[in-house]
Amino acid sequence: MDGKSFGLSCLSDKEDDSLNLSPFLYKLFREWEDRKARGLFHHDISSCDTKVLPGEHNFVATLIEGRDQKKRPTEFGMNQVLQPFDSGKFNFTKVRPEEVIFRFCETDNDSAHYFDGAPDTISASSSAILINVSPIGYCHVLLTPKIQDCLPQRIDQESFLIAMYVAREARNSFFRVGYNSLGGFATINHLHFQAYYLKVQYPVEKATTDKLTTLVNGVSIAQLVHYPVSGFVFQGGANLEDLSDLVSKVCIFLQESNRPFNVLISESGKRVFLLPQSYAEKQLLRKVSQEFLDMRINPAIWELSGHLVLKRRKDYDDTSEANICRFLVEAGLSETEFQELKRCVLDFLTVSAACNSDIDA
DSSP, X not given: OOSOOEETHHXXXXXXXXXGXXXXXXXXXXXXXXXXXXXXXXXXXXGXXXXXXXXXXXXXXXXXXXXXXXXXXXXXXXXXXXXXXXXXXXXGGGSOGGGEEEEEOOOSSSOOOOOSSOOSSOOTXXXXXXXXXXXXXXXXXXXXXXXXXXXXXXXXXXXXXXXXXXXXXXXXXXXXXXXXXXXXXXXXXXXXXXXXXXXXXOHHHHSEEEEEEEOTTSEEEEEEESSSSOOEEEEESSSHHHHHHHHHHHHHHHHHTTOOEEEEEEGGGTEEEEEEBOHHHHHHTTOSOHHHXXXXXXXXXXXXXXXXXXXXXXXXXXXXXXXXXXXXXXXXXXXXXXXXXXXXXXXXXXXXXXXXXXXXX
């Protein structure tokens, strides 16, 4: 962690873990490597320079020159979190068949079954895992719940639970699942989550937290402290479904309030970070520093969590923890804005719990 550059493979080395991988993750790695060998990616992520910055947080910086010119463009406005699906624009039903790694659906029992040699077509009832053709990390994939339903990029309880199940199925703390809302730098308005493997603890995962409350179902809510981005941390509950249900309710509350946000599902679904942000709004109001506009960083969930993708060699060579902290502070909510949002979220949960009690009664 001395700031020297090294290949990203140093932070994604899974050779010593291969015997301990879950069946799901083992197959995912194998299939992703197959797509890499077939030349389906815009760049070789294993050859991209990466460094862990010295300092309190140990931010991770990766250089992918020109990634913003190669990836699929954003085709919608950034000022509305909820927007209707538009079949005329790019969506994941239009990907090449070879970009599909898995198709999966719910079974009647707890057993997992894997079938090789399935046809390339995607069944109407299935969800899918696709490669991200512009990866920022090893095994960077897209999770698309009920892909043929053409759902817009908005959280619902069932789809969020699918993402939580995928995180649990991986059974590996270095494989995280993330979500970006519209206005929170999702680039495609077709419901999807992202995931990849990075063998280092994210700065946000190491951040100090202050407990806010514990709900009747046992889920605790905390807030980040001494971290450049303000946010909520959820964990606990009697089971994964309790945790998923609560987080998805808060996400739905935020998106219906037109508040952009990002989500990190961590520790195989045991902890969830919910990070509200306002960078796109500040861009529209021309309140973003020119220095950061020139760097062309889009603060999506990976960036807010502490893994920054830089597009210019100069930015990569000159970056520092102090510079990254200033950028993340600008991307997140102000202290006043977060305190107001925290009050709204806690009030919402109080009313929601009261309504549930009335229904049970």
